[in-house]
Amino acid sequence: MWKFIVSSSGKSNWLNHNEIEICFIGRSNVGKSSLINALANQKIAKTSNTPGRTQLINFFKNSNNKIIVDLPGYGYAKMSKTNAQKMFDMIEQYFTERENLKYVFLLFDSRLGLLENDLQMIEFLQSLNHNVILVGTKADKLNQAQMHKIKKQLEKFNNLQFSYFVSSLKNKNINLLNQQIDKIFSDNENKI
Numbered sequence: 001m002w003k004f005i006v007s008s009s010g011k012s013n014w015l016n017h018n019e020i021e022i023c024f025i026g027r028s029n030v031g032k033s034s035l036i037n038a039l040a041n042q043k044i045a046k047t048s049n050t051p052g053r054t055q056l057i058n059f060f061k062n063s064n065n066k067i068i069v070d071l072p073g074y075g076y077a078k079m080s081k082t083n084a085q086k087m088f089d090m091i092e093q094y095f096t097e098r099e100n101l102k103y104v105f106l107l108f109d110s111r112l113g114l115l116e117n118d119l120q121m122i123e124f125l126q127s128l129n130h131n132v133i134l135v136g137t138k139a140d141k142l143n144q145a146q147m148h149k150i151k152k153q154l155e156k157f158n159n160l161q162f163s164y165f166v167s168s169l170k171n172k173n174i175n176l177l178n179q180q181i182d183k184i185f186s187d188n189e190n191k192i
């Protein structure tokens with residue numbers, strides 16, 4: 001079971017705790033809420049066909065009482081410039097100043113591969129020395145040719161530790177990802 005704890009708009013109201021945390025980020029509509037629900041095996045995050053809905057940082061506790069953070073989706077074209085800037089500042093502040101953060105799960109749509117704003121985000125995260133794990137979503141819709149193309153694209157990132165292809169819809173590799181998450185927490189006990 002995962003439990004929603006609190007939504008936060010910035011540093012002044014981030015969840016205060018003394019353990020490491022991991023977070024999820026990706027383009028709006030990438031399937032982030034669906035993946036969180038699949039990992040939690042319950043409906044805790046709102047899914048929708050309308051991108052750009054979640055504009056706050058959401059803190060969750062998983063079944064082992066570990067903290068998992070859901071960040072707003074980026075790259076939603078219809079969002080106003082002011083809103084997009086506000087959201088970017090919020091994300092940037094979290095990535096630059098959050099000491100609890102150990103691993104970033106960056107989600108991308110398997111069929112599209114990594115797009116320009118994903119690549120910029122990866123570069124930004126790596127410049128801050130964060131560990132990045134790539135997760136290709138909606139893998140149920142992937143054909144062999146697309147898979148081949150994406151694997152080629154991923155080969156360029158020789159400093160990535162892991163990448164996964166998952167389907168929340170078909171429950172593909174969800175357990176595997178949960179195991180990876182558990183391992184990160186157990187390997188990093190008391191290591192903020």
Ligand SMILES: Nc1nc2c(ncn2[C@@H]2O[C@H](COP(=O)(O)OP(=O)(O)O)[C@@H](O)[C@H]2O)c(=O)[nH]1
Nearest residue numbers: 028029030031032033034047048138167168169
């Ligand atoms: N085929 C397929 N569609 C998915 C999957 N996960 C999410 N979707 C669809 O993608 C859209 C956006 O999903 P959502 O989880 O709300 O994305 P978010 O904006 O990143 O939180 C919805 O229409 C979902 O039904 C998946 O594993 N397979």
Ligand SMILES: [Mg+2]
Nearest residue numbers: 032033046054
């Ligand atoms: Mg969402």
